[in-house]
Amino acid sequence: MLARVIVLAGPSGAGKSRLAERIGLPVLRLDDFYKNGDDPTLPRITEGANAGLVDWDDPRSWWLEDALAALDTLCRQGSAEVPVYDIARDGRCGVHTLDLHGSDLFVAEGIFAQEVVPHVGETGQLAAAYCVRQHPLVTFWRRLTRDLREHRKPPRVLVRRGLALMHAQRRVVAHAVSRGCAPVTPDQGYAAVTALARRSAVGEDR
Template sequence: MSTASSEHHSGGLVLLGGASGSGKSYLAHTYGRPHLLLDSFYREIAEDHQVDPEGDPERALPRTAYGEIDWDHPLTWNARAAVDAIIELTETGRIRVPDYSITTSSVTGYVDLELAGGPIVAEGIFAAELPRILTRLGVDFQAWYIDQHRLTTAARRLARDLAERRKPVPFLIRRGWSLLRKEREIRDHYLDAGFTPVPKRELHRRLAAR
């Protein structure tokens, strides 16, 4: 991977990947300087069923097999905005990111982030969409996938989502079961994108050393 030239980017960029509930946010919040929450770049529910001047649907949000908006589909996420934020942060040392509410699926405000010596630890369920783009743009990064037993991840995901009231309970149960069944597929997707699987204990060690 090529090297970024920005003088601000002394601590490097780490992409953390993993299934929802694997502990990405905890690791990024603990070791990131700053923690860049990629879920901040979700599309808003207000975009669903938007129409163009001719009245045709324009990029309606994708649906699950059970008819709900599929918030685990990358088309519910604005990859371009996420990449622009990473580039701006590495070049200027600061950015303003949306404060996105998963409960309401909308932007409720904005949050200012600044580099504090690095590393930038960027995490989110769509992190696998970034290595190809960042490599093409010449941004240096490490990409690590949290390797954890799928049942541990599923239990932590459900406990978190219920505690935070992220979505209605029936939706959370259906989503959790679907993600549990697809976890191997999710893992393979990250590895195909260039992520290296690393156990969580080892990730603590690597991130603390940066």
């Protein structure tokens, strides 16, 4: 095995992508493994203001097996072909090669990242797993401003989805913890991963 993965899970807008960028290790974007918007197996919201819309916060809207295959290839070979997903278009728009360039650690982040933790833990590919969290109001505002800026969905949908996610945040964090993630703030996560990288560099964590 050439590398191991640091998993960053947490609610949408909690700061996973920013933390991954700050850490500076190669990053696998697990959100790129979403299903295309025309996939007939996509789950639908059944009640509330968004009833009838695709439930993009349900893990069934995402290809777990494809994500696990990419993780396995990266850990064993050091590079992998991975999809590029355009959220505004609800579909894949290409592929690219993610190369670890010899790094023995890399980050995998996304809103369903906790779902990969049991598997990579069993295979010995897991270095650490964290659930990034902030105050629900902070997460709501950061998520909304990001999604509006990137034109991910119509504004009304984004506001309704954001309110629903804000109320569900404690449940999301609890689920990630139950899957093996340690809850952290972005600063706590950065400190933990930095320490892990230092230990890995001298072979102390193996």
